[in-house]
Amino acid sequence: MGTYEEHDLARPRFDVADAAPLLLDAQGVVTGWTDEARRLLGHAASEVIGTSVADLLSAEDAERMPGIVERCRRDGGWAGLLTVRRGDGQQVRLMVRITGAEEPGSRTRWLVLLSELAGAPGWDMSRSVLEQIADRSPVGIAIVDTDLRFVWSNAALEQYGGGPPVHRLGLRLADIQPGLDADGIEAQMRHVLETGEPVVGYEHVGQVRSAPHRETAHVMSFTRLHDDRGRPMGVYYTVVDITERHRARQRLALLDRAGEHIGRSLDIMRTAQELADVAVPDFADFVTVDLLEPVLRGAELTPGPIGDLDHVPLRRAGQRSVHENVPEAVVPVGSVAAYVAGSPPVRSLSTGLSWREERLDPLAREWATDIPGGREATFLELGLHSVVIVPIRARGTTLGVTTFFRRHRQEPFDEDDLALAEDLVSRAAACVDNARRYTRERDAALVLQRSLLPHRLPEQDAVEVAACYRPADELTGLGGDWYDVVQLSGARVALVVGEVPGHGIDAAAAMGRLRTAVRTLAALDLPPEEVLAHLDDLAARSAREEGVAPDSGEAGTAGSGCVYVVYDPVDGQCSMAAAGHPAPAVILPDGSVTFVDLPQGSPLGAGGPPFEAVELALAEGSTLALHTDGLLARGEEDWALDAGRDRLRRALEERASSLDLRCRTVVDALSPERPHDDVALLMAGTRLLGADQVADWDLPMDPAMVADARKAAARQLTEWGLEELAFTTELVVSELVTNAIRHSDGPVRLRLIRERSLVCEVFDGGATAPHLRHPRTTDEGGRGLLLVSQFTQHWGTRFVPEGKIIWAEQSLTEPQ
Known part of the structure; x- marks a missing residue:
């Protein structure tokens, strides 16, 4: 079966080369007749010249003629279908186009072009229906032929560009609206012509001549038209402006994207950068986010707008441009952003109100000033022409200011854009404030952590030590794992690693108490098993006083694990004991790894048999690896412990240029960046005194x-x-x-x-x-x-x- 191109159809388009011309005067009287008009209608020139053109029309169309003449005078022309009486008395439907034919110094005349549509059955439609569609519908409607040339359109289509209907006839979409994505629209038309399947709800987004700086959106529907024998003869399509609906969808999509992408971390600088990233390029071409210096430190601010900016400096926390490397920026991220007194950013900070300017003064200087090594530039040089400034406010406190710029390629910011910017910044402000509060709490927690763990390991000649700690609590960075190195008498050293149940501040506080107790007992020069026995009594007494069961999992010293090792560099002797804690590994001088066969005592405070110690002699150059069970696979089955030890053995066998690097490499290999359990590793390379x-x-x-x-x-x-x-x-x-x-x-x-x-x-x-x-x-x-x-x-x-x-x-x- 062939396609529609194979049928012998009349050319269903309005082409001047196919039309029969004639001339009318201003009153509609025929003043010129051609051979083409005689062959088309069968009237000799002597029969029609000097008569009104209405005499050639059917009675119904003759009554419409005064209105058509009036529209010609008003619009400069007219196009449509008319029924004309032939010389033999038959009536024929013709496509008629009337346009001005004036010459300088002459009277008004009208050129009439007649095109017969009898060879394309089906074009003769109800005039009343066509008039209603053409004159009353607010929807843009058009008909194109199989060559995608306009044969008819209504007046409502003019609002979408391309001029009045009379100027469209015989032309294609790209001819009347250059710059429009005509290829995409015509592809839909061809699909409809070839398949007969209508296309409903096709959305076209772009810029048209009627709104060169404004993105518009239209929804179009296409339907194939057939003649009375079912052959394709063209496409009927409608156009509806949905620009406002499209922009509303864009706003909602932007806010949804902001909710998804802003605040994914609790880092203040990253949150500010996420705000800039979300707004570009869909909302603005260049965005800067400046935060008050105390915000970056997590400090508390006085509620309300900022009164004295001289003592509250701003810092550029984020910026983004549609151009690579942000050429518009005069302040790099991380640098102080100082603004001229009385400039719009300063006013927004001092008043707490947003500010919008549709058209910036092209020759005005950018508001930033006092930039070390920076540059000054006008808005014209930066290519910026419209701006919205929104203060960053959360819980009644001003945290900074966000500035949105648009370049000349986009329309200026309007009131709807200002409302959207305020909504966007409001959402981001809550995330910035959460990050600020987290920064303050985390800094306090880290101060506590640093006060509880060794500031630095003591300098001594018994062992070379390196330690690595990685908490499971991402929010505070605190945990219950700990390590310590204690100098003892006689050049000896005590190596300690322990683990308190739970995470967070409670676990860190319990760890601090336990570490203090260990250091106190170490000062008494007690053997490892006696140190653990005293710790066990202390944990049990503390649990009784606090009403916490040792196996409850709550943070506290009860249920803690600990391994205590004493090394003597005089003779290389090492003694150790463990309370509910993994045995240390020993890396021998040849690089092989073994695990000490150490009796596992009960966790501290749990009660049980006395702790047992083992003694072993270490060759010079051996390395002890004391660790918490975060480096091993957790599980009650023996195979889980064996599998964890195998992984630890392989990691410890890897050599490194320094003990510190080796320690970090082992933790990185066995523990993810955010472990499920706290991890502590203490490595000690043994020495012997000469x-x-x-x-x-x-x-x-x-x-x-x-x-x-x-x-x-x-x-x-x-x-x-x-x-x-x-x-x-x-x-x-x-x-x-x-x-x-x-x-x-x-x-x-x-x-x-x-x-x-x-x-x-x-x-x-x-x-x-x-x-x-x-x-x-x-x-x-x-x-x-x-x-x-x-x-x-x-x-x-x-x-x-x-x-x-x-x-x-x-x-x-x-x-x-």
Whole structure:
């Protein structure tokens, strides 16, 4: 079956080349007759010249002729269908076009073009219906032929551009409205002609000549027309202006997009940038967002407009342009945005009211001033011609100001645009204020966190340490995981990692209490299992007082986990104990990774059997990795723990240029940016003190050996180049060795350790701890420990399985 082009149709279009012309005078009398008119109508020139054209029409159309003549005079022409009487008495429907044919100095004449439509059956329609469609309908209506040329249109179509109907005949859409997307519209017409399927509700958005700076929207419907034999003969289409509805949809879409994209984070600068991003390019061509300096710090502001801008500077928090690299900007993001006194942005801040200007003075300077390294430019140079300024206000407080500009390609801002801008900024203002409040709360929380975690790890020679902490609570950045490094006597160090149930401020506060308790117990030089036993008692007592069950999951010390490790760099011995906490991993010098077989005690405060400690010797260059269970797969099944350990082992086996980088790499590999559980990792590379840093002597139980001990200590200090400490050291050795020989049984051993301090240790087999006394002036003894405490920086006692060690410490880095 062929398409409509294959049918033998008459050309259903109005073309001057196919029309029969004749001339009328101003009163409608025929003054000129042509051979084409004679062949078309069958009248000789002598029969019609000098007669009224109404005599050639049917009686009904003859009555319409005065009105047609009047419309010709008013509109400059007329086009439509008329019934004309032929010379043989038959009537024929003709397409008639009347246009002016005036010549300079002559009287008014009208050129009439007649085109027969008899070869295209179906064009003869009810005149009354056509008149109603043409004259009364507010909808633009037109008919095009199979070549998409206009054959008829009503007066209402003129409002969409292209001139009156008489100027459209025989032309295509692109001919009468250049610049319009005629190809898209004609594609719809061709589709209708080819398929016969009507197209309803086709929306066309663009700019037309009648509104060159204003985006318009029309909805069009297309229907194929057929002759009496069902053959396609053209397309009938309607046009309705829906610009206002389209703009309303755009406004709603913009607000919906603002609700979706603004405030996706609690970062103030990012929120301000999101406001600028949403508004460009659909609403404005260039947008700036300036916030008050205190807002960026999260500070509280006085409600109401800003009174004194000299003391409340603005800062550019976001900006966006339709052009890449924002060429209109004279202030970069992050810089101070100072405005001229009395300028519109300053007035909006001081009054709290919006401001709109449809047409900016092209030669006026941009309002920003005092820009270090900046530039000045006129609005003409920046290409900006219309502006809306809206203060950013939330909960009665002014936070900043947003400025929307349009370039010459867009229509100026109107009152509806101002209302939309205010609605848009109002929504963004709530997000900015939420971000400000979050900034304030988070800063306070981070201050608390920094006060509870170590500010910096202590400098010592026992281990090289690196730590990494990642909280699960994104809002506050707080959690219950913690770590610590505590210096102990005898150059030893305690490594601690713990975990408090829960997240947030409550967990951080509980963690702070537990960490303080650990440091207090560490100062007593207790073995790891005893430290955990005291912590267990403390957590249980705290839970009873607060009425919190250890397994409730509430933030508190009860139910906490902790692993406590003591490392001695003198002999490489390491002892550790755990309370409901994963065992540490050990990275051996060859890079292989093992996990310590450490008995798992009950969580703190939960009760249970006594804690057990294990001891192991670490080769120099080994690395201890203490971690919380956030680095492992959570689960009660053994396979889950094994799988987590396998992942941790593989991560720890990866080498890095530094211990700090290695620590961060492990956490990044095993923990997402926003983990479900807090993560803490403490890595300690072990060291051994050299043989030239330690000296010890076994002493017999003879008071006479005190003098020999002093001499041996003095000789060792000379070898170390520490002669200036000889007097104090001899005094300490004399007092401590004398007390050991006098008050204990068994062997006595003297040891000197040179690290960052000089440590003097005396071991004996006694179990009684010495006490510092303040003797009276009449007492003969009791001043030994008092002198030791006065001449050294620190002293103390620690118990070992075979007895006790009394030690005293002198700094080598601080003035004596």
